[in-house]
Amino acid sequence: MNIIIESTLQTLYKAQILLLNLTDEQLCNNTVSPYYSSIGSHIRHILDFYECLLCFNLENKIDLTVRSRNKDVESKCISAENYLTTIIRKLNNYNLDDNKTVVVVDDLGLGKIDIPYTLSALFAQANSHTIHHFAIINYILDSLGINLNQCSDFGYNPTTPRQTSIN
Numbered sequence: 001m002n003i004i005i006e007s008t009l010q011t012l013y014k015a016q017i018l019l020l021n022l023t024d025e026q027l028c029n030n031t032v033s034p035y036y037s038s039i040g041s042h043i044r045h046i047l048d049f050y051e052c053l054l055c056f057n058l059e060n061k062i063d064l065t066v067r068s069r070n071k072d073v074e075s076k077c078i079s080a081e082n083y084l085t086t087i088i089r090k091l092n093n094y095n096l097d098d099n100k101t102v103v104v105v106d107d108l109g110l111g112k113i114d115i116p117y118t119l120s121a122l123f124a125q126a127n128s129h130t131i132h133h134f135a136i137i138n139y140i141l142d143s144l145g146i147n148l149n150q151c152s153d154f155g156y157n158p159t160t161p162r163q164t165s166i167n
Helices: 003-020 024-028 039-053 071-075 077-092 119-143
Strands: 061-063 101-107 112-118
Touching: 003 039, 003 077, 003 119, 024 039, 024 071, 024 077, 039 061, 039 071, 039 077, 039 119, 071 077, 101 119, 112 119
Parallel strands: 061 101
Antiparallel strands: 101 112
């Protein structure tokens, strides 16, 4: 298996741990300032991003602006778990051609544009994007008083220096 896919799966397995330790109420709680987003909205956003990556058209285009945005994923742990399981299954069966080029359609704030990528670069970006959203989720977890003991590196980029505790 490709190392980028392996890394992606390793990152996404942390979402499984998260979802197994949340209630529906915690998943959709959007009371944490300053953005008032929920853990579920971040999980849905991450999974929608991967769903886009795994579906490109005959012109080798991946449109990141066309996402399913299933609200059940934001509010029901079982829906989020099922969506995550589907993405993981697809990734386990995905044969990533590192050099394959695709055109990514995205809106960076000034309207849709076409951006050339290699699939490996796009998947690497998706993994970093996931970790970034996990960091936001970790902030929400902390604010809600939820401790994810089973996954102490949740939301940390592997290159982020760790503060050592002083005893």
